[in-house]
Each structure stands twice: as C-alpha cells, then as structure tokens.
Amino acid sequence: MFKSIQWKLVSIYILLILLAMEVVGVYLVQSIEKYHVNKLSDELDIKAQLMSDMVERYLHPVVRKQDIDDQVKWWQQSWPEINYIAILDESAGVITSTDDTRFRKGDKLLTPEITQATFGNKALDIRQDTRSKIRYMFLAYPVKNGSRVVGIIYLVSSMENIYKTIGDIKAILLVATLLALMVTGVLGYLLSKTITGPIQEVTRNAALLAQGNFDHKIKVRSDDEIGKLTGMFNFLTTRLKETLEEISDEKEKMEAILINMADGVIALNSKGEVIHINPAARRMLFLNNDPTGQDFKPVLRDLFKINLEEFLGEDVISREISVKNKDTVMKSIIAPLKRESRIIGVILVLQDITRQANLENMRKEFVANVSHELRTPLTTIKSYAETLLDGAMDEPAIARQFIGVINNEAERMTRLVNDLLELSRLDNKEMRWNKRIISPSAVLKDVISKMMVNINKKHLALDTNISDGSQDIFADRDKIEQVFQNILSNAIKYTPEGGRIFISQDNAGDMVRTVFGDTGIGIPKEDQPRLFERFYRVDKTRSRELGGTGLGLSIAKEIVEAHNGSIAIESEPGMGTRVTILLPAASALATPNM
Ligand SMILES: Nc1ncnc2c1ncn2[C@@H]1O[C@H](COP(=O)(O)OP(=O)(O)OP(=O)(O)O)[C@@H](O)[C@H]1O
Numbered sequence: 001m002f003k004s005i006q007w008k009l010v011s012i013y014i015l016l017i018l019l020a021m022e023v024v025g026v027y028l029v030q031s032i033e034k035y036h037v038n039k040l041s042d043e044l045d046i047k048a049q050l051m052s053d054m055v056e057r058y059l060h061p062v063v064r065k066q067d068i069d070d071q072v073k074w075w076q077q078s079w080p081e082i083n084y085i086a087i088l089d090e091s092a093g094v095i096t097s098t099d100d101t102r103f104r105k106g107d108k109l110l111t112p113e114i115t116q117a118t119f120g121n122k123a124l125d126i127r128q129d130t131r132s133k134i135r136y137m138f139l140a141y142p143v144k145n146g147s148r149v150v151g152i153i154y155l156v157s158s159m160e161n162i163y164k165t166i167g168d169i170k171a172i173l174l175v176a177t178l179l180a181l182m183v184t185g186v187l188g189y190l191l192s193k194t195i196t197g198p199i200q201e202v203t204r205n206a207a208l209l210a211q212g213n214f215d216h217k218i219k220v221r222s223d224d225e226i227g228k229l230t231g232m233f234n235f236l237t238t239r240l241k242e243t244l245e246e247i248s249d250e251k252e253k254m255e256a257i258l259i260n261m262a263d264g265v266i267a268l269n270s271k272g273e274v275i276h277i278n279p280a281a282r283r284m285l286f287l288n289n290d291p292t293g294q295d296f297k298p299v300l301r302d303l304f305k306i307n308l309e310e311f312l313g314e315d316v317i318s319r320e321i322s323v324k325n326k327d328t329v330m331k332s333i334i335a336p337l338k339r340e341s342r343i344i345g346v347i348l349v350l351q352d353i354t355r356q357a358n359l360e361n362m363r364k365e366f367v368a369n370v371s372h373e374l375r376t377p378l379t380t381i382k383s384y385a386e387t388l389l390d391g392a393m394d395e396p397a398i399a400r401q402f403i404g405v406i407n408n409e410a411e412r413m414t415r416l417v418n419d420l421l422e423l424s425r426l427d428n429k430e431m432r433w434n435k436r437i438i439s440p441s442a443v444l445k446d447v448i449s450k451m452m453v454n455i456n457k458k459h460l461a462l463d464t465n466i467s468d469g470s471q472d473i474f475a476d477r478d479k480i481e482q483v484f485q486n487i488l489s490n491a492i493k494y495t496p497e498g499g500r501i502f503i504s505q506d507n508a509g510d511m512v513r514t515v516f517g518d519t520g521i522g523i524p525k526e527d528q529p530r531l532f533e534r535f536y537r538v539d540k541t542r543s544r545e546l547g548g549t550g551l552g553l554s555i556a557k558e559i560v561e562a563h564n565g566s567i568a569i570e571s572e573p574g575m576g577t578r579v580t581i582l583l584p585a586a587s588a589l590a591t592p593n594m
C-alpha cells in the first residue's frame, strides 16, 4: 500500500509542508526573539542612561548613600520589570541594591560585563540561572564624570516573558503545523486520488482485458494526460476486440471450410505430430479418435509408404500418391507446409476417389461384358456361315436349320444392341418420354395376355388379383409395358415347368403397387444386392441359354426411377421370387414432369 503513487504523493506533500513550516517557524521565532531582546536591551539602556544622569550627582564628589538608596527604591517601584538594580562604585563594590540578600554592601561584584564597565564601556550579557533555568539580561553601565568612571549601574532583567511569548508562538506554530499537515494529508490524499483513480481503473481494465472481457469502457473524466491515457486505452480495447474478432472470424471460416470440405486435410509438424485433421480425413483413414498431437509417422510409413524427412528438406515440391485403405481408394497430395519460407511440417490433402475407381472398374467390366456378349453370337454366326459355305448349303434341310440359327443369333445381337442403346439413352437423359395419364391395370392386363403363350408353353399356373380401382398413373405406356414384360418374362424364365406365377395390383397410399411372384428357382442372398447391375446374372450360362443378357432388370430400374417409382426384389433360393414395383399415382404428382 505504501508503495503506491498515492502514498508517495501524500508523503511528498507532507514533507514539503513540514519543511516549509519548519523554515518559517525557525525564521519567525528567531526574528521575534531578536526583536524582543533588542527591545529589552534598548529599554535597559535608556533606563540605565537615565539612572546614570541622576545617580552621578550622588556619587561625585562624595557618595550620598541615603539619596542613592531612596532613588533606587523609587526606581524599583516605578520599573517592576527590572528584577535587580545595583549601584556599584568605580571598583565594582556594591553601594546599594534592591536585594540585600544577594549581595551585601561592600561586596565586590565582578561579572565579565561589570569588569568591562570599570573600563568605561557599557556591557550587556545574557545568561541563564543554573538553578532556576531562567534567562536574565545583565547590563553594566558606567557612570561617568567626564571621562572618569565614578560608579556602575548594574541592571538585571528577567527574560522570562520573552521566552514565554516565544514558547507560546512555538506552540501556536506547532498546532498550525499539525493542522496544516492534517489538511495537506487529506487534500493530498484526495488530489492524488484524482490522479491514481483513473490509473487504477486502467489497471483493473487491463486485468479484465487479459481475461478476455472487452466490453468494459473507462469513463474519461478529464482532458489532461490521464484523460488522454484513458481515451487511448479505450481505443486500444476497441481495436484489440475488433482485431480478435476478425481473427476468430477468419478462424471460424477456415474451420467451417475444413470441416465441410469433402477432401481430407491433415497437417503435421516437423516432428510428424498431427496439428490438424478434418473430419473427412478421419473418415477416410477410419480414425475414431481424434489423433491431434499423436505421432503420424507410422501411418505415413505403412499406408502412404513415405518418410516424413523426405518432405522437410529444401526445394521439396508436392507429390501425388494413390493409396488404398480397406475399400477406400484415395488420391493424396503431400506438400511441405511453409511459414515465412521456412518448412515447419507437411500437409496432406486426401481425395476419396473410391467412386471414380469403382466407376472405372465398372466401365472396364462393362466393355468386357459387351465385347463378350457380342462375340458369342458372332462366333456362332461365323461358324454356321462357314459350314454353309463349305457345302452344307447344298443340303436344303441343314441349310435351313443353319440359317435359322444365324437369324436367331442376329436377333439376339439386335436385342442386345437395342438394350444397350436404351440404357445409354437413359444414362444420358436422352430418352424421349411420352408420358400421359394411363391406367396401370390396363397395361398389366395387356402384358399378361401377350405373355400368356409363354406361360402356357411352360405349363405354369397363373393367379391374378388385379384391382379395377387402381389409381391412374402419369407414365410412358410403352416403357411401363416393357418393365412389366421384363419382370414377367423373368418369372416365366426362372420358374420350372409346373410352377406357379401370381400377379397382383392394388393401391398403396399414393402409389400403385404391382407384384410379380413366382415359385421358381429363387436368387441366392449374396447375389440379391447386385441384381440391378448391368450384365449381372446369377448363373451366366443358364441365363444365356435362356436368351438373357442381364440387362433387363437394370433397364427396368432406370425406367421405374425415371417415373419417381421404386422396384424391389425379395427372394428365397428354391422357393421363389417376388418383385414389387411402386409407381406414384397421377393425383399425387404436383406437377407431372414431361
Ligand atoms: N424371377 C426370377 N427368379 C430367379 N432369378 C431371377 C429372376 N429374375 C431375375 N433373376 C436373376 O437375375 C438376373 C438378372 O435378370 P435380368 O432380367 O436383368 O437379366 P436376364 O433376364 O438374364 O436377361 P435379359 O432380361 O436382359 O434378357 C437373371 O440372370 C437371373 O439370374
């Protein structure tokens, strides 16, 4: 507390006042003392001179003692302030005095001032009585006749009054000093508070600022240096707040970008510890826990097959690496992380290219499938044609049979090419839809009657349950017919003779539900998820023998989905299969899309 500026200021004020009062006091006391001493000595002098004129005639030529006695008594009564009067002869012997008990007549009084007076000089001295401690003024005044000393007047006056007055003055000064000190102390305290108050407030606010509280402003109370300091501090607070807000805004923006971006970002420091990793990167690397702060070098080595050190040297440029982690294929760009042209770590950007890789694989598989599907009938056509050319043509029965085969294979190829063209149009959204309001039950009944020949051929039983009240749909009739026909032909194809097919149609909320069930061979569980893939067939040879290419279901799915519907297959191997198609009712479509 006593180290504070406030206390220092108060102490300085008090010391200054003390010094001033002391100087003034000493000067004042000395002046007053001098004045009173001079006044007393002048008074004694005048009186001694007066006495000397009177007493001279009683001393010369003979001493008229009685007269002197009377005279001295009279003086004593008139001047009570003189404590002691003695008339001495020229050799300092007491002739008479106001106090016989002090010196008897005839005693020699040889004080230094009296000795001086015997030589004709008046002498004054001030001495303190050793017993009573009272100070006295002693005046020895020579009485002269011409230049001859005929006697000495010796006056002693107490200076008690003077010193009492001085003592009073000192006491007053002391009280005044104490009062002045008190007033100074209080005023100094208040004054210094006006200086230190704002400083303390600035200090308090600086502490708040350090805790991150920027909303407190200090009131500027004056226009002086402290006022300016306060103003400047407020300005500083505002600037600091703005700057911090800008920084945190930027940080939030960066964070939002990093969190939401599809690419993974990992930043490592020069020791290989993770300093930042975004959710996409954690997802791609299957990291459940936040690896921030952990050593990432083993992952770099095992997964990315690189050493961190390779990227910490000068002149290192970024490098692209393809990585496969479980089922995820990633393209990763690894680059040195620089700050002020100094390499402080490594940054990895990961791109999930699993989908592209899968698509690429599918494309390759598709091309292989198409080639294979085309080559098989072509080989057959070629071999039959060659056999015909080699002479089989001459046998009309065989030639006819062979040409029939060639025709069948050509038809198969045409079907395949048509299917592919259709898929390609669906993929490229180039299909020209001829959508209108149609009755799905009418379409279904049409399809059944067309396929009836095939059903009968295989001696299959058919159950139908087609509701007449099914809602109209907004659809391309030919395409929906194609879907129904595809599914029904599958049911016929994959159901052995004597089996049963059942077909139903009804409303399911806003949808029209069409179900094709059979008691056929069914589909193994592991194949079910892939049924809608192009060229996917459970049993390739068997399907091919049955004339299938594995495109039917994928085309059906594309068409149904283009009508905002859905298709699902449930199957139990050996028990049968059930295909459900849902198509939205026309009334449920807000704006039918053409
Ligand atoms: N009702 C069903 N019962 C058993 N398996 C089926 C049934 N429907 C489809 N499959 C299986 O699904 C595969 C794919 O069917 P999809 O209709 O796409 O091809 P496909 O019938 O072989 O040939 P396409 O229809 O192009 O002539 C079939 O090869 C078959 O293995």
Ligand SMILES: [Mg+2]
Pocket (backbone or CB within 6 Å): 486, 489, 490, 548, 552, 553
């Ligand atoms: Mg089919």
